[in-house]
Amino acid sequence: MVREILVAIAGSPNVGKSTLFNRITGGDVHVANWPGVTLTRTEGYIEHHNVKIKVVDLPGTYSFSAQDIGELIAREFLVKEKPDVLVVVVDATSLEKSLYLAVMAMELYDRVVVAVNMIDAASKRGLHIDFQGLKSRLGVPVVPISALKGIGVGVLLDRILEVAEGKTIRRESLKIDYDGLEPYIYEIARHLRIKGALKDYPPRWAAIRLLEGDDKIFEELKKVDQDLADYVRSVRERAEIELGEDPEKIAIGSRYMFIDDLVKSCVARVRLATPSLSERLDKVMLHPIFGPIAATFVILATFFLIFAVNTGFPLNIILEHLGYGELAGLVEEYSLSGVLGLMFDWLSTTVGGWMNSLGYNGWLTSLITEGLIGSLGTLISFVPLLLMAYIFLGAMQDSGLFPRAAVAYDNLFRRFGLSGRAFFPAALGMGCSVAAVVSTRGIDDDRERMVTAMTSPLIPCQARLLVLLTIASAAFANPLHQSILTVSIYILSFILYLLTSKLLNKYLFKVEHAPDLLMELPPYHRPSLRVIWWYARSNTEHFLRRAGLLILGLGIATWYLLNFGPSGFLSNGNIAGSYAAMLGRLLVPITGLIGLPDWRYALAFEVGFVAKEGLLITFSSIAGVPDPIEALKSIGITPVKAISLALAMNYYVPCLATVAALFTELRIGKYVIITILMELGLALITASLVYWSALFLGFI
Amino acid sequence: MIPLAFLMPGQRGRIVTLDVGRGKARRLMEMGLLPGEFVEVISNSVGPVVIRVRGMMLAIGRNVASRIWVEVT
Ligand SMILES: Nc1nc2c(ncn2[C@@H]2O[C@H](COP(=O)(O)OP(=O)(O)OP(=O)(O)O)[C@@H](O)[C@H]2O)c(=O)[nH]1
Numbered sequence: 176m177v178r179e180i181l182v183a184i185a186g187s188p189n190v191g192k193s194t195l196f197n198r199i200t201g202g203d204v205h206v207a208n209w210p211g212v213t214l215t216r217t218e219g220y221i222e223h224h225n226v227k228i229k230v231v232d233l234p235g236t237y238s239f240s241a242q243d244i245g246e247l248i249a250r251e252f253l254v255k256e257k258p259d260v261l262v263v264v265v266d267a268t269s270l271e272k273s274l275y276l277a278v279m280a281m282e283l284y285d286r287v288v289v290a291v292n293m294i295d296a297a298s299k300r301g302l303h304i305d306f307q308g309l310k311s312r313l314g315v316p317v318v319p320i321s322a323l324k325g326i327g328v329g330v331l332l333d334r335i336l337e338v339a340e341g342k343t344i345r346r347e348s349l350k351i352d353y354d355g356l357e358p359y360i361y362e363i364a365r366h367l368r369i370k371g372a373l374k375d376y377p378p379r380w381a382a383i384r385l386l387e388g389d390d391k392i393f394e395e396l397k398k399v400d401q402d403l404a405d406y407v408r409s410v411r412e413r414a415e416i417e418l419g420e421d422p423e424k425i426a427i428g429s430r431y432m433f434i435d436d437l438v439k440s441c442v443a444r445v446r447l448a449t450p451s452l453s454e455r456l457d458k459v460m461l462h463p464i465f466g467p468i469a470a471t472f473v474i475l476a477t478f479f480l481i482f483a484v485n486t487g488f489p490l491n492i493i494l495e496h497l498g499y500g501e502l503a504g505l506v507e508e509y510s511l512s513g514v515l516g517l518m519f520d521w522l523s524t525t526v527g528g529w530m531n532s533l534g535y536n537g538w539l540t541s542l543i544t545e546g547l548i549g550s551l552g553t554l555i556s557f558v559p560l561l562l563m564a565y566i567f568l569g570a571m572q573d574s575g576l577f578p579r580a581a582v583a584y585d586n587l588f589r590r591f592g593l594s595g596r597a598f599f600p601a602a603l604g605m606g607c608s609v610a611a612v613v614s615t616r617g618i619d620d621d622r623e624r625m626v627t628a629m630t631s632p633l634i635p636c637q638a639r640l641l642v643l644l645t646i647a648s649a650a651f652a653n654p655l656h657q658s659i660l661t662v663s664i665y666i667l668s669f670i671l672y673l674l675t676s677k678l679l680n681k682y683l684f685k686v687e688h689a690p691d692l693l694m695e696l697p698p699y700h701r702p703s704l705r706v707i708w709w710y711a712r713s714n715t716e717h718f719l720r721r722a723g724l725l726i727l728g729l730g731i732a733t734w735y736l737l738n739f740g741p742s743g744f745l746s747n748g749n750i751a752g753s754y755a756a757m758l759g760r761l762l763v764p765i766t767g768l769i770g771l772p773d774w775r776y777a778l779a780f781e782v783g784f785v786a787k788e789g790l791l792i793t794f795s796s797i798a799g800v801p802d803p804i805e806a807l808k809s810i811g812i813t814p815v816k817a818i819s820l821a822l823a824m825n826y827y828v829p830c831l832a833t834v835a836a837l838f839t840e841l842r843i844g845k846y847v848i849i850t851i852l853m854e855l856g857l858a859l860i861t862a863s864l865v866y867w868s869a870l871f872l873g874f875i
Numbered sequence: 876m877i878p879l880a881f882l883m884p885g886q887r888g889r890i891v892t893l894d895v896g897r898g899k900a901r902r903l904m905e906m907g908l909l910p911g912e913f914v915e916v917i918s919n920s921v922g923p924v925v926i927r928v929r930g931m932m933l934a935i936g937r938n939v940a941s942r943i944w945v946e947v948t
Pocket residue numbers: 186187188189190191192193194195205206207208209210211212213214234235236292293294295296320321322323324573574700703706
């Protein structure tokens with residue numbers, strides 16, 4: 176008989192919940208070394224001893240006060256869905272901090288298993304933990320694990336099943352001594368019991384939360400029993416006067432006192448930690464001048480590496496200067512993307528020839544070789560680049576550098592009405608704008624959250640990087656110039672990110688002072704290959720799935736538009752008479768403003784509304800060659816056109832998926848429309864500036 | 876008693892009061908920054924003040940750090 180049980184993973188931020196989730200379920204949710212990575216709930220399944228376990232990864236929270244989106248999600252889940260077993264993850268290297276949420280969870284819930292994670296790091300630091308002692312003091316199973324190394328996960332699953340089956344019996348939920356608050360807790364709990372109010376919560380827990388001034392639960396009470404709510408308020412006020420102190424301070428203090436006591440009796444430091452690499456690194460990273468420089472340098476260096484592997488740059492330049500011109504050409508041609516491009520060219524020609532020999536030489540051959548294989552090749556040839564970029568991004572995210580970068584940039588960002596926290600959406604935006612928009616949930620300040628959601632799509636995502644690199648390679652022969660164009664667009668995008676944030680702060684939200692940063696800085700650690708792989712794999716898979724859909728959808732659509740016209744199938748290659756040309760011409764008056772008065776570019780922009788890869792698919796389809804670089808060349812791209820195209824492409828509108836994410840996060844249609852108009856405006860301004868100044872200076 | 880933001884790197888202090896408004900004070904206390912707790916300043920120049928408290932490193936914006944009062948120890 177297969178049963179199904181529901182298990183939730185909760186805990187403070189950054190203790191390794193998502194790592195554990197991935198370990199248990201074989202998933203690849205985002206793991207990174209800063210607090211507040213997970214901001215949605217993710218579900219997964221595993222079967223253990225014939226029991227089907229549904230596992231839910233929750234956002235990390237400092238408490239259940241429902242003060243931010245993460246806390247709200249975690250709390251709603253625990254209270255409303257009541258998992259069969261709650262796994263509370265704590266960090267072995269900082270029990271004195273991460274036990275706080277565990278204690279709160281154990282007060283609320285009786286079916287708990289505590290997973291003491293990162294025991295690998297703890298033993299390296301000379302910490303000895305008495306797990307048996309923890310277990311008897313807390314009254315719940317305590318399992319030492321290392322989610323990263325896969326230690327103890329099997330035992331944890333065993334304990335989970337035992338608790339689910341009621342084998343490990345616990346007498347009652349954890350009781351903390353709240354000192355002076357106790358009489359008031361008793362009083363409120365008694366009334367709650369008598370009146371049967373707030374049945375979702377244990378009365379004692381609800382009473383403590385009410386005394387602590389938990390607005391959320393107070394609102395709930397007000398809805399069901401206004402009189403009782405008034406009474407609770409009066410008890411709270413009385414407590415404050417009689418005790419001469421804020422009840423919430425007493426409550427929080429009592430929990431920490433309990434924790435200090437627990438840690439003192441159960442944790443021993445068997446040897447002193449030596450001044451670590453962490454501290455020496457932080458001497459640089461937290462320096463007022465070197466910090467921002469180092470952060471910028473690391474980001475640029477990452478880029479450089481990605482370029483190097485994918486385009487052969489700068490190896491090809493060096494070789495050329497040394498007089499090995501031929502070798503340089505080979506390096507470029509046989510860089511990863513080069514090889515894949517060649518492969519698809521070959522596939523397309525072979526299949527075409529083969530179909531022709533079978534007698535299919537009409538539109539079907541054209542659809543398959545150009546519409547499908549061509550587009551597929553276009554997108555697949557970028558996979559190595561993407562994989563590489565995600566590997567580097569993943570490594571940086573797991574290292575602990577990002578939170579330092581946030582501190583380093585805080586001072587600069589303040590001038591634009593943002594805190595250093597705004598670095599995160601921007602950095603994640605280099606991977607995917609949807610991820611960037613969702614990550615703004617981790618920002619406490621409402622206005623900062625909205626502003627960064629609206630502006631972070633300006634940062635070029637991986638899809639746009641592909642289009643950028645293609646444009647650059649098509650228009651400039653010199654790899655140095657290609658890189659300059661690409662890097663400048665990135666720098667410009669970061670500048671625009673800050674500038675538009677300032678404008679939105681000033682004119683839309685009418686608040687200009689920056690919110691204060693408040694963030695834990697986790698220790699650095701060597702990026703784990705496993706964590707990097709999770710990130711690279713899930714993102715690349717996502718890209719491929721998307722690519723598949725795009726090719727089927729956009730590939731066939733553009734092929735149809737290009738090969739059919741009012742007069743039917745255009746077998747003679749007379750695309751000027753196609754539907755595509757007609758559609759493109761509609762937008763030519765606008766693309767003319769930015770120096771691209773050509774229906775082919777206009778059509779590409781139209782297709783690109785769905786996703787920016789659509790531009791490449793369009794160019795390939797128009798030219799009838801799978802390699803989009805060759806396709807752009809044959810369309811007659813020039814350096815000036817390339818710059819204008821690159822700018823307009825990057826900004827003119829967020830992709831459909833991003834627009835959808837904006838709707839979910841902002842919830843105000845007006846703000847989404849403003850975002851789109853702002854991007855459109857930026858595209859027109861930047862691209863036409865390039866075109867008109869080139870015209871004025873006599874370059875064209 | 877002086878604001879946390881006035882402490883030099885390497886100096887230690889003991890928190891006396893959090894004069895930062897209720898919501899923020901709760902958040903700080905939940906993160907372990909309670910009155911009575913010992914803190915050590917790690918870096919303090921132009922940006923946020925970085926401190927060590929309860930074995931963890933915490934970056935606190937300058938405005939908030941100027942309203943956390945400590946006793947130098
Ligand atoms: N040394 C060590 N590091 C670990 C272990 N488990 C996780 N980590 C690291 O801890 C960091 C945080 O891991 P996550 O799984 O993202 O933590 P989380 O609890 O999901 O964090 P939030 O989603 O922000 O709440 C990552 O850098 C992991 O590589 C472990 O067992 N040992």
